[in-house]
Amino acid sequence: MTRGFSSRRSGITATFDKAEVAVLRxxxxxxxxxxxxxxxxxxxxxxxxxxxxxxxxxxxxxEAQDFADDPFAAIVRHLGGTDDDKPEPPSDEVLKRLLxxxxxxxxxxxxxxxxxxxxxxxDGKVTNAETVLGxxxxxxxxxxxxxxxxxxxxxxxxxxxxxxxLAIGTRLxxxxxxxxxxxxxxxxxxAKQVYGVYLWLGYVQESLVHALF
Amino acid sequence: MDVVSTAPVELERPDAEEVVVPDTPWVTIVWNDPINLMSxxxxxxxxxxxxxxxxxxxxxxxxxxxxxxVVSSGTREEMERDVxxxxxxxxxxxxxxxxxxxxxxxxxxxxx
Numbered sequence: 001m002t003r004g005f006s007s008r009r010s011g012i013t014a015t016f017d018k019a020e021v022a023v024l025r026x027x028x029x030x031x032x033x034x035x036x037x038x039x040x041x042x043x044x045x046x047x048x049x050x051x052x053x054x055x056x057x058x059x060x061x062x063e064a065q066d067f068a069d070d071p072f073a074a075i076v077r078h079l080g081g082t083d084d085d086k087p088e089p090p091s092d093e094v095l096k097r098l099l100x101x102x103x104x105x106x107x108x109x110x111x112x113x114x115x116x117x118x119x120x121x122x123d124g125k126v127t128n129a130e131t132v133l134g135x136x137x138x139x140x141x142x143x144x145x146x147x148x149x150x151x152x153x154x155x156x157x158x159x160x161x162x163x164x165x166l167a168i169g170t171r172l173x174x175x176x177x178x179x180x181x182x183x184x185x186x187x188x189x190x191a192k193q194v195y196g197v198y199l200w201l202g203y204v205q206e207s208l209v210h211a212l213f
Numbered sequence: 214m215d216v217v218s219t220a221p222v223e224l225e226r227p228d229a230e231e232v233v234v235p236d237t238p239w240v241t242i243v244w245n246d247p248i249n250l251m252s253x254x255x256x257x258x259x260x261x262x263x264x265x266x267x268x269x270x271x272x273x274x275x276x277x278x279x280x281x282x283v284v285s286s287g288t289r290e291e292m293e294r295d296v297x298x299x300x301x302x303x304x305x306x307x308x309x310x311x312x313x314x315x316x317x318x319x320x321x322x323x324x325x
Contacts, residue, residue, distance in 0.1 A: 100305045102296045117297050124301055162253065162303035169248040176247040202250060209252045 001200075004207025011148040012211050014204070018143030021136060023197060027164050028133050034094060034167065035126050097170045098125065098163060125163055131156035154212055161205040168198045239292040240311045241285045243304050245276050257302045258284065261295075286311060 005014040016024065099118055103110040135147050135157070149157060168174075172195055185192040243254075251273055258269035262285060275282035284306070285295050292308040299306035 097305075098303070100300060102293065102300075102307055104307050104309065113293060113296075117293075117300075121297065121300055158253070158256075159302060162249065165248055166303055174247055176245075178247075206250055206252055209250065209256050213256065 002204065004204055005154075005211040006207070007211045008148075011150055012154045012208065013146060013148045014207070015144055015146040016136075018139065020200075021139065021143070021145045023200075024136065025133070027168075027197075028129050028160070031160070031164060031167060032126060032129050032133075035098075035122050035129070094167045094170045097166050125159070128156040128160045129163070132160045151212075154208065158205065158208055158212070161201055161208065165198060165201050165205065168194060168201070172198065174198065237310045237312065238286045239289045239308055240283045241292045241295040241299070241306055241308050242281050243272075243276050243284050243299060243306045244281045245279075246305055249304060251277060254304065257299070257304060261298055261302070283311075 002014055002016045002020055005012050099114070099121055101110040102113040102117075131153055135149060135153050136145050137147065139145050172191060174195075182192065182195050185195075254273045254276065255266070255269045258264050258272050259266060262269075264272070272282050272284055284299075285292065287295075289308070296306045296308050
């Protein structure tokens, strides 16, 4: 398992093992699909539903399919909530958290704000996720990938790790100080495994914040 | 006055709608959420607002313990920029008039 990020002369670096890389790629693919595809009705996962410059989505989804036999990747593939069979609400719940209201008591002002800012926010999150994907280079013989980030890439990682945690945390219904509830779940349960991914993302993000401070 | 003039009478006191009410400062509020790391929230306050580590940590603790905290104040446009920035960092923020609910005048007939 990764030791997380540390600050070196060459940049902010971390090494991820094969399984971690697979999880990251899968999650990033789901996040990109969610951010790009929510406005249109369910479409095949391999096609981006909105035109974006240089979109790598087909390749990433293909890779997700490649891991079809890997149970972990199978779990990851269900996280986006954009399955054809599923109604929109799960996606909306996550998108609502990623793109929240700016006004508590004023629906009109909130709608106006959203009209002006939502696309830009989405685009920014897409760009960050693509930067993270792009920074995952070639694996070594053991399937490990070492990333070395400059400040800009590190910021993209920070923001994307947040978006991933928000997406998973919202889907899981994570609450403050609910460790006991999760500890009591059966280790084999789907939810607990996904929660493990959520904790792992938090560990990686914590290490990145400390490497940047 | 017996004579009725058809010309409009000029009042010394200006029409109520022309009175300029000085802009009530707006504030940006960051709300607690169970997902974001405390270290990350502190990082955001330091990086975006250029607050000292001490101030950033204090604000983060206020968010954490009190459920929310005012992190900046200014014009409405400035606060919308701050809120948008907070959202881009994954924090949940909203803006409102400071002292909201006190004067009862929204000036635009707005309000839910």
